[in-house]
Amino acid sequence: METIVASSVRQVKIGPDHPFVIIGERINPTGRKKLATEMAAWDFERVRADALAQVEAGAQMLDVNAGIPLADEPALLSEAIRVVQTVVDVPLNIDSSVVAALEAGLSAYQGKPLVNSVTGEEERLELVLPLVKKYGAAVIGIANDETGISEDPAERFRIAKKIVERAESYGINREDVIIDPLAMPVGAVRLAGSTLFTIVRRVREELGVNTICGVSNISFGLPDRGTLNATFLAMAISAGMTCAITNPLEENIRRTVQAADVLRGVDDNCQAWLQAQRIGEGESERSEIRRRRRERQGRRA
């Protein structure tokens, strides 16, 4: 079980024998007013900065979304993708609910991207899967359909299976489908966590494909979301999840993923773990030097 995505120069392998893949979620104007205003005005400075910062923080892929009300989303999304591909070389996740925007994004993209997303709805399957096949992409399949999001893990698994089988019928390899079992807020749906873990495990064991999810929704409405998100991520990884759309700039997320790589035995000789520690110490050393310099300047003034 291995999904391979690529930019024009770099491949990323997603699977249980590889380090967990963080897909940086920041390039998304939803809920980011400034970014939305700038993108709508064709200003991509912040998009560039967000791309660089997330990759520097350890994102192996980036999500790119240009969903701004009243904007020309196909044009915006394809331009955003072009811009991001000029500043970083990681593979991208082309994110839109508008099929024309997905197609514009796919035609602008250099390499083999991930498409975010298709659901189990008949209409979506028929529109999105041919595009995925045409451009040789991989695709995220979300486990809901016309009837909404079931609270029954067996029903969501059934939809996941349907998406994988339908993709194959369009000539897409099953390993190019990554299932999102959907993380509901556990404060509202008591079994949201255990349902997700169950689906992740079944998808891995019975369908043999990768799973993904957004991380922060699980803790919506509850206090100390940082601890809940990190614990959720560790538990989902233990159940078999291999990638997530999340914020690599949040240290607890980044560190949990690195620790899980060590604990799954995919961080050879704990090199990445030790390296991250040295960088962290270097940072605090540099900030300590800056602090002392400021103090000295303060005394002189």
Add this chain to the structure above:
Amino acid sequence: METIVASSVRQVKIGPDHPFVIIGERINPTGRKKLATEMAAWDFERVRADALAQVEAGAQMLDVNAGIPLADEPALLSEAIRVVQTVVDVPLNIDSSVVAALEAGLSAYQGKPLVNSVTGEEERLELVLPLVKKYGAAVIGIANDETGISEDPAERFRIAKKIVERAESYGINREDVIIDPLAMPVGAVRLAGSTLFTIVRRVREELGVNTICGVSNISFGLPDRGTLNATFLAMAISAGMTCAITNPLEENIRRTVQAADVLRGVDDNCQAWLQAQRIGEGESERSEIRRRRRERQGRRA
């Protein structure tokens, strides 16, 4: 699958449908020189304080160990158990590698304790299991034998199975055996984590009994042990582990366990999670009031 242990007044149920059980590890003179000196001098003040502090921090059980070189361990352990049972009402884990000390502890104990531990070694099985049966206790079975600790999860599972079956042959119910798959340091043994997760899952699915482990050994020799321990614990819980011998005074451990209860759906309406948050806020409020009072006094002085 449910292990029930008890003091004279309180029952604790260990199992996948219950909140995760933290067994406080602090009452153990190994590596705690002051505690060892005091206990050897028959001074149990620190034992009392450690018992109260751990229960207040959320330990549902306490481990009691009196392994001090040259001391009369049976007498010390039974006295420590008497002392602890006068100050807290949680069930205890009677911890010794000396069979005579286990027997002395068992005869002093009020209720149904956990015995820590038996291994798969023939001699230990023959000495410890009859005691467990005689006193109606539950027992921790450690997955090693005369040949040492295997790196092969199948071999360790085989020993776990042998312990469960041997216990049954002595008339001990299988749900009164809790398997410790053994956490090795992942810095030395690359697959230490994934091996443990595999055994936990198999023991749960194939033997239908609970699993336990110590938490801190996994991160031995590596930097940022706090993050590794918390991530390991979350992953082990996701694989099916239901209790652990650890330090409830470490906030990251305590919070990870509480978050995992929420995510497994066993914290009804997230009550414990919200309650812990209120206590945390109350604490910081009280410390803020104290800080302001000190400031005012400072200004007056």
